[in-house]
Amino acid sequence: xxxxxxxxxxxxxxxxxxxxxxxxxxxxxxxxxxxxxxxxxxxxxxxxxxxxxxxxxxxxxxxxxxxxxxxxxxxxxxxxxxxxxxxxxxxxxxxxxxxxxxxxxxxxxxxxxxxxxxxxxxxxxxxxxxxxxxxxxxxxxxxxxxxxxxxxxxxxxxxxxxxxxxxxxxxxxxxxxxxxxxxxxxxxxxxxxxxxxxxxxxxxxxxxxxxxxxxxxxxxxxxxxxxxxxxxxxxxxxxxxxxxxxxxxxxxxxxxxxxxxxxxxxxxxxxxxxxxxxxxxxxxxxxxxxxxxxxxxxxxxxxxxxxxxxxxxxxxxxxxxxxxxxxxxxxxxxxxxxxxxxxxxxxxxxxxxxxxxxxxxxxxxxxxxxxxxxxxxxxxxxxxxxxxxxxxxxxxxx
Numbered sequence: 001x002x003x004x005x006x007x008x009x010x011x012x013x014x015x016x017x018x019x020x021x022x023x024x025x026x027x028x029x030x031x032x033x034x035x036x037x038x039x040x041x042x043x044x045x046x047x048x049x050x051x052x053x054x055x056x057x058x059x060x061x062x063x064x065x066x067x068x069x070x071x072x073x074x075x076x077x078x079x080x081x082x083x084x085x086x087x088x089x090x091x092x093x094x095x096x097x098x099x100x101x102x103x104x105x106x107x108x109x110x111x112x113x114x115x116x117x118x119x120x121x122x123x124x125x126x127x128x129x130x131x132x133x134x135x136x137x138x139x140x141x142x143x144x145x146x147x148x149x150x151x152x153x154x155x156x157x158x159x160x161x162x163x164x165x166x167x168x169x170x171x172x173x174x175x176x177x178x179x180x181x182x183x184x185x186x187x188x189x190x191x192x193x194x195x196x197x198x199x200x201x202x203x204x205x206x207x208x209x210x211x212x213x214x215x216x217x218x219x220x221x222x223x224x225x226x227x228x229x230x231x232x233x234x235x236x237x238x239x240x241x242x243x244x245x246x247x248x249x250x251x252x253x254x255x256x257x258x259x260x261x262x263x264x265x266x267x268x269x270x271x272x273x274x275x276x277x278x279x280x281x282x283x284x285x286x287x288x289x290x291x292x293x294x295x296x297x298x299x300x301x302x303x304x305x306x307x308x309x310x311x312x313x314x315x316x317x318x319x320x321x322x323x324x325x326x327x328x329x330x331x332x333x334x335x336x337x338x339x340x341x342x343x344x345x346x347x348x349x350x351x352x353x354x355x356x357x358x359x360x361x362x363x364x365x366x367x368x369x370x371x372x373x374x375x376x377x378x379x380x381x382x383x384x385x386x387x388x389x390x391x392x393x394x395x396x397x398x
Contacts, residue, residue: 010183011125014118016176017077018137019144021111023169024088026145027152031162039097049101057108058336064116065329073124073325074185076117081177084110085170092166116329123317123324124186131269134314135261135307142254200323201330205380209316209327210334212372216277216308217335218342219284219366223249223305226346226362227298230355235292245295249302256306264311270377270384273311277370280304284363312373319380 032046068076083106090103118137126133155165200206227249228242264272280301287298313328320327342365349358 009179010185013176013180013183013185014077014121014125015137015140017081017114018118018140019147020169020172020176021115021141022145023148023152023172024084024107024166025111027148030149030152030156034162035100039100041097045097049104053101053104053108054336054340056105057112058333060109061112061116061336062329062333064113064332065120065323065326067113068117068120068325068329069323073117073121074180074183077114077185078177078180080110080112080114080117081173081180082110083107083113085173085177086110088166088170088173092163092170112332116325116332119313119332120317120325120328121185123314129265130317131311131314132261132265134310135257135264138310138313139254139257139261142250142257146254200320200327203320205319205376206327206330207334208372208375208379209312209319210331211338212369212376213309213312213331214335214338215342215365215369215372216312217339219280219362219369220305220309221339222343222346222362222365223298223302225343226350226355226359229350230359231295233355234359245299248296248299251302252300253302253306256303257310260307261310264307269311269315270373270381273308274370274373274377276304276307277366277373281363281366281370284366288359288363308369315376315380315384318384319376 028050035041036043036046064076067079071079087103087105087107087110091100091107094100094103119134122133122137123130152165156162224246227246228239231237231242231245232239260276283297283301283304287294287296287301290297316328316331317324342361346358346361349361
């Protein structure tokens with residue numbers, strides 16, 4: 001890590017923000033029945049709100065990279081936190097559903113803005129170990145998901161209202177906002193574009209990265225969204241049984257993300273990512289093909305899912321070093337687009353052909369992702385290897 005003493009507090013701030021993100025983002029499912037009751041709205045109203053806000057979030061993510069290029073990571077993170085606090089306070093005091101709806105927009109905008117900034121500042125802070133750091137950063141998100149869901153469940157059992165919880169979450173972000181004023185967070189170096197230089201949007205690798213990570217993201221998130229439904233409708237399992245298999249998947253997933261970064265840093269990013277994807281594809285496929293007695297194999301595949309997304313994200317600043325902020329925002333927007341479209345297709349196919357057929361979209365999506373990662377390795381593997389060798393003095397990274 002560069003200037004470790006001066007940057008250490010900045011690293012703590014970045015990792016804390018990633019830990020806090022799920023406290024709002026990943027707990028909506030718990031609160032949806034309560035929101036419906038408090039505001040007397042239907043499932044359609046809630047789902048429409050989430051869809052519209054998700055689309056708005058995609059736009060903000062795309063703009064986030066451009067904002068970083070103009071004002072730098074630290075100021076961008078501060079803007080993101082301010083948006084988030086504003087949205088949380090609006091929702092916590094909302095007396096009507098339209099006001100609650102309005103509050104969701106700055107919340108998603110804030111999370112997406114500082115998410116782009118965090119994913120671009122880590123490669124600067126950890127120039128020689130960016131892949132390891134990125135895996136640990138995303139592990140913090142998983143840890144935050146586990147802590148937030150268990151904590152909120154416990155607080156609800158003690159009759160603590162969601163409005164009170166939101167105020168305390170806003171308070172945590174306010175403490176981080178104060179802390180960030182004293183943190184050393186370096187900005188990405190600005191690279192001026194020369195006349196006649198090709199636009200980054202003309203680089204096919206930009207779109208290949210987005211598609212590789214988008215199809216992977218659907219395979220990963222599709223597990224949490226569709227595995228329980230598959231087990232219930234396909235084999236008659238209760239929701240509690242499905243949750244148990246899903247819990248095993250995310251337990252080994254979290255473990256893999258915690259330790260996987262160390263392995264990737266030693267064995268090479270693209271090589272290890274492809275190997276992990278192939279193993280997870282085989283385990284998923286076998287689990288679905290062999291049926292009810294081998295569902296545990298699907299859960300075990302989570303161990304090999306873990307390193308894919310953060311490891312690929314760590315390469316973005318190396319491949320698109322002329323505009324890493326813009327590239328990160330654009331790629332994350334593509335990921336969200338692919339994810340939404342594939343989930344829509346999954347729902348349609350499940351209704352038309354049943355869950356035992358539609359579930360194969362998950363391994364198919366992983367297979368497509370492997371193809372795009374292979375293209376990245378062919379086109380950029382040698383260049384990535386050279387940059388990595390310069391950064392950490394080791395060979396054979398890509």
